[in-house]
Structures are given as structure tokens and as C-alpha cells.
Amino acid sequence: MNFYVDTHAHIYHEDFIKDYDDMLHRCEEQRIGKIFMPNVDHTSIDRMMELESRSPQTCYAMMGLHPCSVKKDFERELYTVETWLGKRKFAAVGEIGTDLYWDKTFWEQQVEAFNVQVAWAKKYVLPIVIHCRESLDETIALVEKVQDGRLTGIFHCYGGTTAQAERITKLGFLLGIGGVATFKNGGLDAMLEAVSLEHMVLETDSPYLAPVPHRGKRNEPSYIPLVARKIADVKRMPVEEVETMTTKNALALFNPA
Structure with missing residues (x-):
């Protein structure tokens, strides 16, 4: 498996409309294979599905409701997600989870939406991709309550401690490592050193959180090797080993066609 996988990229975002083809070409140059x-909510579905149909061997869609889109009408949004999950196969149920950074108003609704979507993941035998900004401990606890051996997935944009990582890996989940790992104040070096590579996958969260030296600019999947290099440096191992293991982990989880 001589390629990288970006396990989390919002490349349907308007920031990519003008240079989508060029962006994919740069991905080819950097060996980003998948x-x-x-998904975020009903507004992102059409563009996401369009990109998947344009690049079916490279781009794979998930289906879910982002916690920041959980508002008063969240049940209507969930109905849309449920309808799509019943239509066809997706790579995962995501991105789902909780968020206490932007707005704490709809916490109870976020928890309800999360649990509903977890049940769908079990029904359709799909992994889940979890967002948990400023709510990591709360979200780990939610997963601990519903883990019955049938759940797998990724804690996306992992930024927690080694102890929190150990709780997550005991649940059978992977850690999504992205650009934050390269930040001088990212605080992830100790965790990266302590946790086995078998529990990690790579991600960009494009167009957000670009790694050094592109921090503050638009992120894109072709920057994945920069994250891999950081992990390799911290763990004192060849970058090729990071590439091979994280790609293996991603493909085993998502099982793309």
C-alpha cells in the first residue's frame, strides 16, 4: 500500500471550487490515494456526492449530522441523514459527536443526535467519525455507554492526553492525527510517542488546521505527508512505516470498494 489516506477532508467546501482539479493533481503528486x-448537514450533501461521482476511486462520502448543525430543527436534519443511509452504502456515519466550543445551548440535543446516529451505525455496520471539540471526556463517556462490541471509528482531530487516548483505544477506536500535531504549541508529542501507531490514522480536516509550514492558510489533502513526517520524527521511525501502518488502519476501518 504505497499511498497515503486522508481520513477527514471537507474538499466539497467552497474554498476548493476554483481549483478542485488542481488540488486533486497535487494529491496524486504526493501519493494521496484515498x-x-x-458530511456536515443537508447543505453539504449535494456537493459532496458530486465530488464522489467525479472521482469515485479517490473520494468517498460519509453521511451524518455535525454537532454544530444540531439546532431546534435537528430532527428534520436527522431524517435526511436516515433517508440517505437507507439508499446506499457510505464509508461511515459522520461526522457526528459533540461540541462545547461554539455553543452550549443544544447540548442535550447533541447527545440525542449522537445516540440516534450511533444506532444507525450499528444497524448498517458502519464506523463512526467523531467530532468532540472542547468535549472530549464527555464524548468518551458517551461512547463507553453505547459500546457493545459493534462500534468502531475515529476520534477525529485528536488533541487530548495520553490517558484519554488509552481510554479511546480500549474502546476499539482510532485517533485521527492532523495538522495540530505539527504546531509548536500543539502539545501532542508525548501522546504521539506513547501511543502505538496501530491506533492512528492521518487526516487534514481540510480546509481547516493546515500543518506547519502552511499554518493559517487553506489546508488540503496533499499536506498529509507533513503530518506523517511529524509522527515519524517523534516516534523515531521511518516515515514509510507511518505511511504503511496508517493507510492499513484506514482501509481496514472504512473498507472502501
Whole structure:
């Protein structure tokens, strides 16, 4: 498996409309073989599905409701997600989870939406991709309650401690490592050193959180090797080993066609 996988990229975002083909070409140059796209809400579905149909061997869609889109009408949004999950196969149920960074108003609704979507993941035998900004401990606890051996997935944009990582890996989940790992104040070096590579996958969260030296600019999947290099440096191993293991982990989880 001589290629990288970006397990989390919003390449349907308007920031990519003008240079989507060029962006994919740069991915080819950097050997980014597969890109997994998390859904946000009903507004992102059409563009995401269009990109998957344009690049079916590279781009794979997930289906879910992002916690920041959980508002008063979240049940209507969930109905749309449920309808799509019943229509066809997706790579995962995602991105789902909780968020206490932007707005704490709809916490109870976020938890309800998360649990509903977890049940769908079990029904359709799909992994889940979890967003948990400023709510990592709360979200780990939610997963601990519903883990019955049938759940797998990724804690996306992992930024927690080694102890939190150990709780997550005991649940059978992977850690999504992205650009934050390259930040001088990212605080992930100790965790990266302590946790086995078998529990990690690579991601960009494009167009957000670009790694150094592109921090502050638009992120894109072709920057994945920069994250891999950081992990390799911290763990004092060849970058090729990071590439091979994280790609193996991603493909085993998503099982793309």
C-alpha cells in the first residue's frame, strides 16, 4: 500500500471550487490515494456526492449530522441523514459527536443526535467519525455507554492526553492525527510517542488546521505527508512505516470498494 489516506477532508467546501482539479493533481503528486469526506448537514450533501461521482476511486462520502448543525430543527436534519443511509452504502456515519466550543445551548440535543446516529451505525455496520471539540471526556463517556462490541471509528482531530487516548483505544477506536500535531504549541508529542501507531490514522480536516509550514492558510489533502513526517520524527521511525501502518488502519476501518 504505497499511498497515503486522508481520513477527514471537507474538499466539497467552497474554498476548493476554483481549483478542485488542481488540488486533486497535487494529491496524486504526493501519493494521496484515498480521501474520505465527512458530511456536515443537508447543505453539504449535494456537493459532496458530486465530488464522489467525479472521482469515485479517490473520494468517498460519509453521511451524518455535525454537532454544530444540531439546532431546534435537528430532527428534520436527522431524517435526511436516515433517508440517505437507507439508499446506499457510505464509508461511515459522520461526522457526528459533540461540541462545547461554539455553543452550549443544544447540548442535550447533541447527545440525542449522537445516540440516534450511533444506532444507525450499528444497524448498517458502519464506523463512526467523531467530532468532540472542547468535549472530549464527555464524548468518551458517551461512547463507553453505547459500546457493545459493534462500534468502531475515529476520534477525529485528536488533541487530548495520553490517558484519554488509552481510554479511546480500549474502546476499539482510532485517533485521527492532523495538522495540530505539527504546531509548536500543539502539545501532542508525548501522546504521539506513547501511543502505538496501530491506533492512528492521518487526516487534514481540510480546509481547516493546515500543518506547519502552511499554518493559517487553506489546508488540503496533499499536506498529509507533513503530518506523517511529524509522527515519524517523534516516534523515531521511518516515515514509510507511518505511511504503511496508517493507510492499513484506514482501509481496514472504512473498507472502501
